[in-house]
Amino acid sequence: MATVHLWQAGLDCDRSQLAHYAQRLSPDEQQRADRFVKPLHRDRFIAGRGILRGLLGQCLGIAPERLQFSYGAHGKPDLAYPANSGWQFNLAHSEDQSLIALTQGAAIGVDLEKIRPIPQLDQLTARFYAPDEHAQIMSAPIADRETLFFRYWTCKEAFLKATGEGLGKLQHLQLALGRSAQEEPVRIITLPESPPTAWQLRELPLTDGFVGAIAVAHGEIAISFNSFQSGEFLC
Amino acid sequence: MAITEIQIKETIFKLLKNIAPDSSPEALGQEDDVRETLGIDSYDFLNFMIGLNEEFGVEIPETDYGKLITLNDMTQYILAHAQS
Numbered sequence: 001m002a003t004v005h006l007w008q009a010g011l012d013c014d015r016s017q018l019a020h021y022a023q024r025l026s027p028d029e030q031q032r033a034d035r036f037v038k039p040l041h042r043d044r045f046i047a048g049r050g051i052l053r054g055l056l057g058q059c060l061g062i063a064p065e066r067l068q069f070s071y072g073a074h075g076k077p078d079l080a081y082p083a084n085s086g087w088q089f090n091l092a093h094s095e096d097q098s099l100i101a102l103t104q105g106a107a108i109g110v111d112l113e114k115i116r117p118i119p120q121l122d123q124l125t126a127r128f129y130a131p132d133e134h135a136q137i138m139s140a141p142i143a144d145r146e147t148l149f150f151r152y153w154t155c156k157e158a159f160l161k162a163t164g165e166g167l168g169k170l171q172h173l174q175l176a177l178g179r180s181a182q183e184e185p186v187r188i189i190t191l192p193e194s195p196p197t198a199w200q201l202r203e204l205p206l207t208d209g210f211v212g213a214i215a216v217a218h219g220e221i222a223i224s225f226n227s228f229q230s231g232e233f234l235c
Numbered sequence: 236m237a238i239t240e241i242q243i244k245e246t247i248f249k250l251l252k253n254i255a256p257d258s259s260p261e262a263l264g265q266e267d268d269v270r271e272t273l274g275i276d277s278y279d280f281l282n283f284m285i286g287l288n289e290e291f292g293v294e295i296p297e298t299d300y301g302k303l304i305t306l307n308d309m310t311q312y313i314l315a316h317a318q319s
Contacts, residue, residue, distance in 0.1 A: 035268075035271065035272050036272060037259045037260075037262045037263070038258065040257075041274030044274075045274075094276060120282075128297075166300060167300050
């Protein structure tokens with residue numbers, strides 16, 4: 001059984017919180033923050049990285065600013081220092097919300113999305129989703145289609161983030177979702193070419209207006225879920 | 236008449252403004268990571284790829300998405316494929 005520690009955290013912080021989180025960032029993260037065109041995006045990046053470092057630091061018993069990350073071909077971050085800790089993590093953000101997931105000894109990916117209008121839903125789904133997924137979305141009541149689209153999207157994205165693969169494999173991952181989130185487990189119909197592994201793919205109970213999912217390369221998982229909103233010091 | 240780099244960049248800026256209305260793509264440097272710098276998530280990036288396809292008639296296979304990181308990458312990709 002793999003225990004997954006999962007946090008949903010608001011990213012809009014006051015200036016003192018932001019300064020607290022900014023002190024934890026590495027030079028390359030600070031440079032990355034400085035490259036954002038909009039201060040809002042910069043501040044949310046700083047908050048997300050600061051919170052991630054705080055949570056990882058607590059798990060590893062190490063000061064947040066001492067952690068070092070490396071990045072895979074598609075930008076997936078991993079722990080470079082301390083090496084060989086066994087801890088794996090992933091983070092996602094959408095608008096002012098973030099998801100951070102930590103576990104030991106298993107590849108992990110998370111995603112969340114704010115549900116929003118999709119102008120070319122039929123075209124987009126036909127091109128990037130499997131035929132059965134496309135048919136299910138387009139036959140759902142109109143009011144439910146965008147939510148269903150993003151439920152599939154977050155499940156696929158969580159899986160592709162766990163494997164470190166990019167969007168190129170989107171159509172090769174076929175899933176089957178129930179009528180509403182968490183009503184039935186996500187069924188994996190086909191996987192992209194990747195090492196044969198048992199996968200757990202779960203939809204998550206998030207703040208209204210958002211959907212999210214987690215993928216873990218393990219036969220059995222237990223999720224410890226916490227939610228913190230803006231204005232609270234998470235770590 | 237062949238499309239120019241300036242026309243490509245203007246169209247890229249227009250598409251980026253469509254998917255991220257509060258961004259300022261004109262401020263992008265040639266070698267800046269477009270997604271990172273403008274705070275664009277993967278879903279919006281997919282829409283951007285579809286927009287490039289529609290505007291330039293260039294079919295961009297999903298396997299090439301990873302090559303389109305910077306403004307320069309995108310401009311050169313469109314130039315190469317729109318003329319071939």
